[in-house]
Amino acid sequence: MQSCSNNEDKALKPVSFSISVKYDETFNNQITKSSSVTIVNNETGNKYTVKSDDNGLAQFNQILPGTYSVSATKIMQSAEFSDTFGYTPTETEINFNGSQSGLLVNNLTVTVNIVMKTSKVGDFVIKQIHYGGSDTQKGASIRDQFIEIYNNSNTVQYADGLYIAQLYGSYATTVFTYTLANGQYDWSKSAEMTIGDKANTDYVYASNIFVIPGDGTKYPVQPGKSLVLAQSAINHKSNYMDNSGKSVSILNPELTLDLSNADFEAFLGTFLGDTYQYDIQNPAVPDLGIAYWGNKNKDMILDTNGRQGYAIIKMTNTDFAALKKYKNPKGDATLYLQVPNSAIVDGVDTTKDLGAGFIPKKLATQIDGGTTYLPSGFFSSKSVIRKTKTTIAGRIILQDTNNSSNDFVEITANPRGFN
Amino acid sequence: MKINNFKDFKIKSNALKYWALLLFFISNIYLIQAQDSIVITNHIFDNQIKNQIFKYPIAYTNQNIKDFTFTEVSYEHQQNEFARKQIANEVNTYQFLAQGHFTTKSKWKLFGDFSIRKIEEKNVGWVLSEDRSEDQEVIMPHYFFVPRKADWQNQVYRVSGGFSKEITNHLSIAFKGDYGAEKYSRTLDPRPQITNRKLSGEIQIGYQITANQKAFVLGNYAQNIKDYVYTYNNKSLNFEAYPETYLRFNAGYGRILNYFKSNQEGYKFTYEELTDKIGLGYTFSNKNTILTALYYNQNSNTIFYTSVFNLQEYERMKLDTKINHAELFAFHKWNKKEIKSTLKFDKSEARNFDVKNNGYNYKNALKTVNWLTTISKKTRSNIDYLFGLDVIYKQNQYNDIMAITDIEINSLNTGIFGSRDFAFKKSKLNTAVSFNMYFPLPSSKLEYYDTSGGSSATFFNEVIINDYVVSTTNYFSPALRLEYSYPVKNNKTVVFYTNLKEKLALKKQNDYNAIINTNTTYWIQCGVQLNY
Numbered sequence: 011m012q013s014c015s016n017n018e019d020k021a022l023k024p025v026s027f028s029i030s031v032k033y034d035e036t037f038n039n040q041i042t043k044s045s046s047v048t049i050v051n052n053e054t055g056n057k058y059t060v061k062s063d064d065n066g067l068a069q070f071n072q073i074l075p076g077t078y079s080v081s082a083t084k085i086m087q088s089a090e091f092s093d094t095f096g097y098t099p100t101e102t103e104i105n106f107n108g109s110q111s112g113l114l115v116n117n118l119t120v121t122v123n124i125v126m127k128t129s130k131v132g133d134f135v136i137k138q139i140h141y142g143g144s145d146t147q148k149g150a151s152i153r154d155q156f157i158e159i160y161n162n163s164n165t166v167q168y169a170d171g172l173y174i175a176q177l178y179g180s181y182a183t184t185v186f187t188y189t190l191a192n193g194q195y196d197w198s199k200s201a202e203m204t205i206g207d208k209a210n211t212d213y214v215y216a217s218n219i220f221v222i223p224g225d226g227t228k229y230p231v232q233p234g235k236s237l238v239l240a241q242s243a244i245n246h247k248s249n250y251m252d253n254s255g256k257s258v259s260i261l262n263p264e265l266t267l268d269l270s271n272a273d274f275e276a277f278l279g280t281f282l283g284d285t286y287q288y289d290i291q292n293p294a295v296p297d298l299g300i301a302y303w304g305n306k307n308k309d310m311i312l313d314t315n316g317r318q319g320y321a322i323i324k325m326t327n328t329d330f331a332a333l334k335k336y337k338n339p340k341g342d343a344t345l346y347l348q349v350p351n352s353a354i355v356d357g358v359d360t361t362k363d364l365g366a367g368f369i370p371k372k373l374a375t376q377i378d379g380g381t382t383y384l385p386s387g388f389f390s391s392k393s394v395i396r397k398t399k400t401t402i403a404g405r406i407i408l409q410d411t412n413n414s415s416n417d418f419v420e421i422t423a424n425p426r427g428f429n
Numbered sequence: 430m431k432i433n434n435f436k437d438f439k440i441k442s443n444a445l446k447y448w449a450l451l452l453f454f455i456s457n458i459y460l461i462q463a464q465d466s467i468v469i470t471n472h473i474f475d476n477q478i479k480n481q482i483f484k485y486p487i488a489y490t491n492q493n494i495k496d497f498t499f500t501e502v503s504y505e506h507q508q509n510e511f512a513r514k515q516i517a518n519e520v521n522t523y524q525f526l527a528q529g530h531f532t533t534k535s536k537w538k539l540f541g542d543f544s545i546r547k548i549e550e551k552n553v554g555w556v557l558s559e560d561r562s563e564d565q566e567v568i569m570p571h572y573f574f575v576p577r578k579a580d581w582q583n584q585v586y587r588v589s590g591g592f593s594k595e596i597t598n599h600l601s602i603a604f605k606g607d608y609g610a611e612k613y614s615r616t617l618d619p620r621p622q623i624t625n626r627k628l629s630g631e632i633q634i635g636y637q638i639t640a641n642q643k644a645f646v647l648g649n650y651a652q653n654i655k656d657y658v659y660t661y662n663n664k665s666l667n668f669e670a671y672p673e674t675y676l677r678f679n680a681g682y683g684r685i686l687n688y689f690k691s692n693q694e695g696y697k698f699t700y701e702e703l704t705d706k707i708g709l710g711y712t713f714s715n716k717n718t719i720l721t722a723l724y725y726n727q728n729s730n731t732i733f734y735t736s737v738f739n740l741q742e743y744e745r746m747k748l749d750t751k752i753n754h755a756e757l758f759a760f761h762k763w764n765k766k767e768i769k770s771t772l773k774f775d776k777s778e779a780r781n782f783d784v785k786n787n788g789y790n791y792k793n794a795l796k797t798v799n800w801l802t803t804i805s806k807k808t809r810s811n812i813d814y815l816f817g818l819d820v821i822y823k824q825n826q827y828n829d830i831m832a833i834t835d836i837e838i839n840s841l842n843t844g845i846f847g848s849r850d851f852a853f854k855k856s857k858l859n860t861a862v863s864f865n866m867y868f869p870l871p872s873s874k875l876e877y878y879d880t881s882g883g884s885s886a887t888f889f890n891e892v893i894i895n896d897y898v899v900s901t902t903n904y905f906s907p908a909l910r911l912e913y914s915y916p917v918k919n920n921k922t923v924v925f926y927t928n929l930k931e932k933l934a935l936k937k938q939n940d941y942n943a944i945i946n947t948n949t950t951y952w953i954q955c956g957v958q959l960n961y
Contacts, residue, residue, distance in 0.1 A: 055669070116786060384670075385668060386668055386670035387667070392670075420670075
């Protein structure tokens with residue numbers, strides 16, 4: 011927005027406005043009482059949280075003008091659900107989320123509407139993402155990255171055939187002709203896209219997708235247990251020889267991890283026909299399958315700046331094979347696989363930070379109403395991990411409100427650990 | 430003192446070229462030595478009239494001013510203890526300065542000065558621009574900062590010059606040009622590299638009303654382009670988990686923002702400052718008296734661009750400053766005595782406009798009245814005595830609309846000084862002492878309301894309160910100058926001088942419990958001049 015000369019004499023003032031929170035059309039657009047509404051200033055990182063009242067209004071007072079991200083969460087127990095909607099849910103706890111990016115708060119802002127959606131809470135959840143890596147000189151740099159998925163249910167779940175996706179989107183909030191107002195790509199403008207705005211609302215776009223091997227019952231995961239998917243399943247604390255025969259010395263083992271006992275590792279050498287220098291094969295650890303490889307990375311390289319999203323996808327091989335590929339609307343050469351939201355079991359958006367490095371969200375509100383990040387930044391040996399909610403009969407249940415802003419915190423990376 | 434440090438300067442500047450041209454021009458003209466009515470010495474108390482001649486040459490086109498050239502090298506050490514936060518704990522400055530004024534046979538008056546400064550600052554925190562809160566109670570917004578302290582290496586070149594001439598019996602003209610090149614760099618993460626290129630031109634036109642009276646107008650236009658680039662050797666320090674090194678941007682005063690992302694590759698920003706000034710004045714002069722009254726209005730607009738390109742689409746913040754300045758200068762001599770007096774009034778108002786949010790988020794209103802008077806008796810070039818009085822009254826308000834911080838600092842700074850020459854056979858020793866007392870006035874106040882959502886009051890606690898407490902604490906500042914002059918060949922004089930100055934904190938005049946450093950701040954400067 012360009013300045014208007016007649017406004018240069020006008021003082022900015024803190025603004026009061028309200029956010030109206032309602033359930034989506036599935037729930038007849040009823041007002042959402044007692045939801046937790048948080049706004050975060052994209053330039054200051056200032057955060058304000060207010061509960062919605064009996065009219066579904068969250069009243070924010072004395073807020074600095076600026077651009078904000080809004081996220082709203084409603085955690086509803088089955089009794090409240092029955093009272094509100096008149097029928098008994100199948101789950102004991104139902105989570106609703108709503109969000110909006112790029113909300114401009116100024117003296118013209120009066121009421122903002124947020125629509126709350128729900129999706130089934132997954133049996134499998136993303137528990138920990140170690141995308142930041144460790145010190146580039148003294149640690150293992152990006153080589154000790156891993157993703158951990160967790161059985162958050164009370165029954166045995168089989169990981170066979172689960173897809174693990176690295177999601178792609180715009181790296182900045184800057185608005186161009188090929189982006190939405192929040193800076194995210196407007197995928198409806200991609201070449202050969204024919205489904206209009208549904209391309210933005212009903213799908214995500216993956217650059218790389220791994221698949222857990224097995225025929226359906228080969229990899230059971232007990233309740234409260236997890237699978238660690240490593241870039242390279244070796245002990246990164248020890249010195250070793252890389253694939254080119256060069257010695258890799260770890261100057262400070264405390265900064266990195268022993269991933270030799272990971273459950274799976276990503277090995278791209280066979281798939282690409284060219285083995286990356288640091289893509290060390292551990293024969294004792296099974297490889298992940300490569301379901302889709304869109305970019306030119308030579309390993310499971312997670313973006314250290316947190317500019318990717320992550321998702322667990324469950325769909326049949328046939329459905330997966332039918333997914334379409336598109337270029338981004340900017341027209342770059344790389345093709346990204348279009349994945350329907352309905353197939354996502356769990357998803358987490360990450361960002362560099364909440365300020366100048368804010369990354370537009372990729373996932374729909376009902377999958378992840380927020381975004382998480384590493385306050386310590388890249389190469390810090392830190393990871394984002396899902397919070398522990400409670401422990402029942404020795405089984406740890408992780409917090410899963412489908413809002414990673416609330417559900418995740420930063421810890422020193424710790425595979426199979428808890429915060 | 431290692432003057433040869435100057436060879437390390439790396440600013441790509443045309444300053445030397447311009448100065449060489451000016452010297453060449455001056456050295457190839459025939460200089461006259463008319464019956465001089467105004468004699469400028471190197472004595473610091475002659476700065477009052479020297480500044481008048483350099484600033485408003487149009488008022489002196491019909492005066493006989495004795496030619497002078499002062500060339501000096503100096504070293505200054507400053508140890509800041511009782512001080513505001515956004516300055517260095519220690520500053521070492523190496524300077525070369527040359528200035529001169531000449532009248533040609535055809536009565537062109539030529540003047541100029543040239544300076545090179547190398548400044549080493551130790552332990553500067555909370556600011557990543559070249560602004561320092563030494564002379565400013567609150568530095569202007571538009572700056573990046575981190576709390577972490579680090580050393581800076583700075584270089585400042587400046588060349589200015591001009592001429593004045595009576596074109597006809599009634600019409601006279603003067604022109605001044607000024608060019609400056611500056612480079613500031615910090616030696617620890619984050620590492621800003623700031624380069625300034627300043628260029629200004631001023632024209633003054635005078636009309637001789639009678640033999641003793643002249644009216645004049647002046648117009649000035651200046652441009653300052655600042656390129657701001659910062660780097661981190663260790664980029665991992667620029668994350669919020671490391672508050673000492675996480676880069677922030679301050680758009681108001683006390684309002685902490687995340688830094689704005691450059692729209693270009695890397696971390697490059699531009700500031701452009703455009704200034705225009707128009708004014709008018711009147712001067713009365715005869716053989717023994719000069720009286721000048723003038724007024725000017727100055728508008729400057731500093732635009733912060735989130736890009737290396739100064740295009741409208743990249744404008745993010747605009748700081749508009751309007752200054753009204755009125756000045757009265759009087760000079761009178763009789764027998765061997767002289768009185769010089771300058772009364773100045775400045776009123777400045779600044780507003781910081783947030784382009785994105787379409788309104789201003791900071792303003793200040795500064796008013797200053799300054800009265801400086803000296804009376805002296807000279808026997809030839811010897812000062813028999815000199816007494817002076819310097820009074821500065823300030824009424825300053827700073828309002829961060831958004832934080833919300835309201836600061837009002839009203840103060841009175843009074844100084845008395847005296848000087849005397851002790852003549853020897855060939856040489857002489859000049860001594861000067863001054864005593865300054867700073868009084869914050871009871872009407873000063875600081876009010877703060879946190880609108881940050883409680884996320885960060887660090888800047889307020891660490892900087893704003895500290896600086897307010899410093900600004901509202903009485904201090905006493907004695908100073909001593911010793912200057913030994915020794916004539917050498919061809920009417921040249923070599924001068925060795927030293928300045929000593931202290932600032933001693935006295936009584937705190939505020940209710941804050943903040944603990945500030947009240948140890949004595951001191952300066953020491955020594956230099957050598959060649960004057961003729």
